[in-house]
Amino acid sequence: MREQSPSKIGIVISGASGSLLALQALRILKALTNKNPTLSSHLIITQGARRTAELELNASQRVELTALADHIYDDNNLTATFASGSNPLSGLLVVPCSIRSLSAIAYSQTDRLSIRAADVMLKERRPLVLAVRETPFHAGHLQAMQLITQMGGIIAPPVPAFYLAPKSIDELAEQSAARLLALLGLDMGNWLKQWQPPSSD
Numbered sequence: 001m002r003e004q005s006p007s008k009i010g011i012v013i014s015g016a017s018g019s020l021l022a023l024q025a026l027r028i029l030k031a032l033t034n035k036n037p038t039l040s041s042h043l044i045i046t047q048g049a050r051r052t053a054e055l056e057l058n059a060s061q062r063v064e065l066t067a068l069a070d071h072i073y074d075d076n077n078l079t080a081t082f083a084s085g086s087n088p089l090s091g092l093l094v095v096p097c098s099i100r101s102l103s104a105i106a107y108s109q110t111d112r113l114s115i116r117a118a119d120v121m122l123k124e125r126r127p128l129v130l131a132v133r134e135t136p137f138h139a140g141h142l143q144a145m146q147l148i149t150q151m152g153g154i155i156a157p158p159v160p161a162f163y164l165a166p167k168s169i170d171e172l173a174e175q176s177a178a179r180l181l182a183l184l185g186l187d188m189g190n191w192l193k194q195w196q197p198p199s200s201d
């Protein structure tokens with residue numbers, strides 16, 4: 001069951017393509033935490049994500065990526081509070097989520113903080129959202145996604161909502177990120193654009 005007002009929100013950035021999605025999610029989360037002091041953000045960047053970010057973001061975006069969260073953790077630090085089910089995060093978003101991270105979560109290969117934190121979400125029945133980014137999928141990818149869905153996780157590939165007519169890649173990534181954060185049960189205020197039929201309909 002989801003909490004009424006989530007407080008400790010975790011973001012894992014893994015090494016799939018889509019560092020901009022993570023940056024936009026962190027920008028939105030920063031705005032939400034500024035508005036609501038009971039909310040805090042907790043960030044893990046995997047080694048794979050650091051490499052992908054080098055290739056996909058410019059230098060100032062990379063600095064911003066590491067500066068937006070309230071707390072940042074080394075992926076090898078298995079002593080972080082939320083590595084224990086006794087002190088879990090309120091919700092965790094993996095964005096983008098690589099097939100490696102997806103598979104490790106599906107089979108509880110919890111030798112890194114990012115995977116352990118996700119496993120704790122599943123075992124404690126708390127919101128876990130995976131923005132899986134790969135295409136096309138083979139049967140093993142789909143089986144891992146099915147397993148996580150059966151365990152209560154949400155598989156949410158970052159497929160753009162083109163009907164909202166985004167005017168730039170930044171806007172497209174921002175809307176995708178807002179939808180992913182909304183799946184954690186956060187109050188998104190004006191961040192979430194909603195479909196409105198044309199006035200003639």
Ligand SMILES: Cc1cc2nc3c(=O)[nH]c(=O)nc-3n(C[C@H](O)[C@H](O)[C@H](O)COP(=O)(O)O)c2cc1C
Pocket residue numbers: 013014015016017046047048049051052055097098099100101102133134
């Ligand atoms: C530029 C670049 C793009 C990548 N894109 C993807 C992707 O979209 N999906 C994916 O599953 N892996 C992708 N990878 C491979 C992952 O980074 C790699 O499997 C890594 O080991 C993932 O580890 P992590 O899950 O710990 O971050 C990409 C790698 C690079 C360098």
